[in-house]
Amino acid sequence: MTSKATQLRSIPSFLLPCTQSRITPQARYLQTRVKATRIPRPTPFVPDTQTFLTVIGRNLSQHASKIPSWKALFSLTSAQLKELGIEPPRSRRYLLRWREKFRNGQYGVGGDLKYVENGEALLRVVEVPVSGNSPATATLTAGKRKIVVNVAAGGSALEKPAEQLEPVKGLHIKGAQTIVGPHVQPLKGGKAAKVVVKEGLWEDRRGHKIDGGERRQAEVRAKRRGEERRAAR
Known part of the structure; x- marks a missing residue:
């Protein structure tokens, strides 16, 4: 019994079956909202979840086994993706941004091609x-x-x-x-x-931080100026 309970706890709560009596008004609203979400059709170039996560890059393809279906890929909320173990937060934001672009027909190179064989x-x-x-x-x-x-x-x-x-x-x-x-x-x-099809084919490249992020730039540059003044003496 204990082993079975442990297995159930390891499964994200939104993937567990629930009886009608357990459905709260909030859960019913969420279910209605998910159903209303438009699920785009796969394309010949991007036919499944694995391929989608591969082409958008940022190593998100390592999470493909955590997302059970194409419908789930385009329905799960940020909180649900977090519960599935998709970290860090910037990876979830990046996935959600690309998900919306794909939903609106905004593909990277090859996304609109009709004749595709073995990627x-x-x-x-x-x-x-x-x-x-x-x-x-x-x-x-x-x-x-x-x-x-x-x-x-x-x-x-x-x-x-x-x-x-x-x-x-x-x-x-x-x-x-x-x-x-x-x-x-x-x-x-x-x-x-x-x-x-390859890893990062559509990836939005991150910019390189110069002298750290915005919060550290002033500190880093002041320290460098001090070192330059000491070296000039």
Whole structure:
């Protein structure tokens, strides 16, 4: 009996089953609020919790096993994430910020790609028609412009009508056909490239503190000036 009680205590309270008689008005309000929270659909590039935590970085992928489902990932409050052991507080704030961005369709590189296989998205350069009579150049056909598109592995962008091709956001073309952009890996031959799921792909880099944080800057700089004056004597 004691062993069973210990196991129950180790499980976060909001994950424990509860009877109808135990539901308080506050708990009922929380349940209603959670149900009302819009849960975004996974994307081909970010299909699960593990991948989401991996691409946003800050070592949050180590907590993937603590979050039971995609729905939980987008429903748990900061207090519940704390109860699951996601620390420090700045990591929870960072997770909640990225969670809201994803909910609003604000992805990092690759987030909106449709053709993804084993965490890799293939990119190619294609020519599409433009309005007007643009002249031909050494690297471009007359009346066309070049865009970067996502294609299925082994497939071709030419399998779809030109008007249905959507350019990949955040990438551009350098020279004749070199695809350039954050975390883009060129493929052999230079006619294609790929974006691969990896740790910190979308990570917001933290700035470096100079002379400590705001509270210590004055103290650190005053101490340095004193040392410089003593050294100059």
